[in-house]
Amino acid sequence: MQTQIKPIKKTTVVEQAIESLYDLVRSQNLKPGDRLPTERDLSEALNISRSSLREAIRVMDMMGIVEVEHGHGIRLSGLNLSQSISKPLNFLIATDSNMLLELYEFRKLIEVESVKTAALKITDVEIKELKKLYSELKNYQHDRNLGIELEIKIHETIAKAGNKIMSEVIMAIHDVMKVSRESTVAAVGVSDHTIKMHGKIIEALENRDPDSAAKYMLSHVESVYSRITEE
The missing domain is CATH 1.20.120.530 (GntR ligand-binding domain-like)
Known part of the structure; x- marks a missing residue:
């Protein structure tokens, strides 16, 4: 009898970064309007390149989860479901x-x-x-x-x-x-x-x-x- 083996689901660095940012919001109990750490601190904490982090932030921005304020950092937005x-x-x-x-x-x-x-x-x-x-x-x-x-x-x-x-x-x-x-x-x-x-x-x-x-x-x-x- 041949066993069906399901392939391991691959996730990209960007997807992993988004999940880590979700975890950060939950663990820090961040509320709409709160600011996330700087891009530099986030990339170091997540151990990913700034380009991958920026892509993750861009996706979350499009989803309405965060707002990127140039010169002021990244702010958690009030999600409009x-x-x-x-x-x-x-x-x-x-x-x-x-x-x-x-x-x-x-x-x-x-x-x-x-x-x-x-x-x-x-x-x-x-x-x-x-x-x-x-x-x-x-x-x-x-x-x-x-x-x-x-x-x-x-x-x-x-x-x-x-x-x-x-x-x-x-x-x-x-x-x-x-x-x-x-x-x-x-x-x-x-x-x-x-x-x-x-x-x-x-x-x-x-x-x-x-x-x-x-x-x-x-x-x-x-x-x-x-x-x-x-x-």
Whole structure:
């Protein structure tokens, strides 16, 4: 019997440097705004060349983990998770149009779970904010740009009420989908069904009813999905 041997995964010096920098941040309990050691000290501590260190820092800068301030060193940034997710998603959709439909399918899964979580955690202050946004959405239903922005704000407010990680993912999804959403509301603005479902969702959230909130969110997302697939 022949044994299957898995090859050893090779990592580059740059990848190892990034992992070591992650370890440094964790071990030193660094916070956003804190500065990392100088380039010279880091290269000596990691026992790598400055060119490899600079490449590792460049990658982390692109990911939004650090900021390089010329003349002032390297600063740990407040990681914007939604932007870190949306950038590669935008690239995937640009190279494969089918990915947009798959993203809508994923959105359906995560937004339904998000609204159920929000129904159990949402505060009266957040309900008040949702009602304010909903009132504005109705007023600007036929305004293409404001309609989109207000609808997105409602979804983000709901997501933030439930789970921070979910909210970052949902914000990234809405950022990627904004262009396609603009095309669906270009002619008539936000649909009557969308207006109705958002009202039902907010009502269910106010009643702390996760099942009803999930039902109306599912109806809303499926309606948007059907309009996209019909185009």
